[in-house]
Amino acid sequence: MTDITVLLPDGSERKLHEGATVSDLALDVGEGLAKAALIGEVNGEEVDLSVVLSDGATVNIVTSDSDKGLETLRHSTAHVLAQAVLEIYPGATFAIGPPIEHGFYYDFAIPDGATLSDETLEDIEEKMKEIIAADQAFIRGEASVQEALEIFVDHPYKCEIIQAADSSEIDAAEVISFYRNGTGFVDLCRGPHVPSTGKLQHFKLMNVAGAYWRGDEKNPMLQRIYGTAWANKKQLKDHLFRLEEAAKRDHRKLANELDLLSFPSELGGGLAVWHPKGSQVRKLMEDYSRERHESGGYKFVYTPHLANAELFHTSGHLDFYSEGMYPPMEMDNGEYYLKPMNCPMHCLIYRAGTKSYRDLPLRLFELGTVYRYERAGTLHGLMRIRGFTQDDAHIFTSEEGLAEEIAGLLEFVVSVLKAFGFEEFSFNLSTRDPEKSVGDDQIWEHATSALEEALNAHGLPFQMKLGDAAFYGPKIDIDVSDAIGRSWQLSTIQLDFNLPERFDLRYIDSSGERKRPVMIHRALMGSIERFFGVLVEHYAGAFPAWLTPIQVAVLPVANGHEEYAKDVLGKLEGEGFRCEFYRADNPLGKRIRDVKTQKIPYVLVVGGDDVSNGSVGVNARGSEVERGVPLTAFIERLRTEVDTRQ
Ligand SMILES: [Zn+2]
Ligand SMILES: [Zn+2]
Secondary structure, three states, X not given: OOEEEEEOOOOOEEEEEOOOEHHHHHHHHOHHHHHHOOEEEEOOEEEOOOOEOOOOOEEEEEOOOOHHHHHHHHXXXXXXXXXXXXXXXXXXXXXXXXXXXXXXEEEEEOHHHOOOOHHHHHHHHHHHHHHHHOOOEOEXXXXXXXXXXXXXXXXXXXXXXXXXXXXXXXXXXXOEEEEEEOOOEEEEOOOOOOOEHHHOOEXXXXXXXXEEHXXXXXXXXXXXXXXXXXXXXXHHHHHHHHHHHHHXXXXXXXHHHOOOEEOOHHHOOOOOEEOHHHHHHHHHHHHHHHHHHHHOOOEEOOOOOEEEHHHHHHHOHHHHOXXXXXXXXXXXXXXXXXXXXXXXXXXXXXXXXXXXXXXXXXXXXXXXXXXXXXXXXXXXXXXXXXXEEEEEEEEEEXXXXXXXXXXXXXXXXXXXXXXXXXXXXXXXXXXOOOOOOOOOHHHHHHHHHHHHHHXXXXXXXXXXXXXXXXXXXXXXXXXEEOOOOOEEEEEEEEEEOOHHHHOOOOEEOOOOOEEOOEXXXXXXXXXXXXXXXXXXXXXXXXXXXXXXXOXXXXXXXXXXXXXXXXXXXXXXXXXXXXXXXXXXXXXXXHHHHHHHHOOOOEEEEEOHHHHHHOEEEEEXXXXXXXXXXXXXXXXXXXXXXXXXXX
């Protein structure tokens, strides 16, 4: 028998007997890998482990350690879900079941109007566990369109997919592939799949929702079952824990409990009113932002919320961004739009008056409110909203000054985010898509390497997103991890070679030549509203002392201590602290419980001894009570905590 040679991704070679499969290769590398193997990648194409290798192929063994592996696991679990539902509900039919972030879903039509509920999900889960315990092999089959239509004769949605040969689900190729497992279950599928159902141990069905076939409301409503699936028990457990924690931290729920803001229905979708306590936090966020920008060399500007259509023709927003804008208002024989972005107006400010190289970099900053159309179904508390305020800056710099500006900017962004309590960051660098971009090669190269060098100079590891840049310039996105390990994309540093062109922005360089500046769009918090929502969830509503709406609650033990307690309150307020007084008209225990639901960092309880000693009982959030603390010592402690933003 002749041998074949295949290459591993690290460039090393393996000799195998002819007819060897991906699975044989995994075993040849090691038993551990053979056990963990889910699918293979042969010359870049994902395949089942049973695929026979050809001489000279480059083969990668995919395990659940990779995103691809997890995706296959989730996709395979979706098949088992469909198999279980079809077994439990005779006459049921199935539509599509793709993997999604953290899991999968599958859409079903269940006969006789039966509705799936949480209890039925438990039954379905049991059936899935039986299928998994049986360790059924996934076997690939291929057929012509005609044969496939016969196989799926009882399943009209599958037939529709088969017939839509140019649809996204199936290649236009004539061969239709499907996967069988168990005694009778077969699903239309491109593959590949894990070798057998035994690989799918760690899943859970989450919920049921209605979904129209092909997302079109003219089509029948199907029942969609969502599930989550992971590589091991710990991953599943951690994910379920995060979901539970996330529900507890939901900013919409906390905003209501802590009286921060509300979304009254008559105001309209995606719009909020900020109550005094939420506004207090927001004001502190904005004050801090202003303070940092002022010391960071930014110039503050203000621009209107409305503008004539002409501005958005010049900027290109009406050509490229109109679906994100609200319909125009007719007035003065022209059309006016709510602004979706502040950039065009900042360009107008730059353009007023001649600029020289000595004016650069020019950093314009505005807490600018913008309005963007979001479909009603996509709105989500403060995370997706129809009007929001950006901590927006546009920096105009020379090409030569770009690298230095970016380096300073990265430091600035990270330091501001850290002040809000974030510690883990990840950076993404999006590069040019040559098919869809403006600006010449040289400036793209120069700008991209400026971004890359700045990241390297700060020792910040980053991911390259090749070809992911907007058409007008490369960018760096900064994601933060919150207290429960969720990642949020907050800041962007986006270069722009397009708007300076469209607005014909110039500066006079040191040799008297007219040159085009490079424009940097940059927002740190992004949307103040969304950032506020992220902070509420990150801190679970328990803001640090510098940011919290109420810093100290003062509670006299009994009526007789009220006078002294008022005295304490007056001193604290005199120091500029934000306080609330809880009169002794309710039992102390009840008042303490009430105050704790408000997540106030310090509850001061004052009784008889305190009156005579000038002290307070300090009940710090999440710590033991300290009695007899001198008021002056407490004031000093709180002052330090606030000033250092601990
Ligand atoms: Zn499949
Ligand atoms: Zn901008």
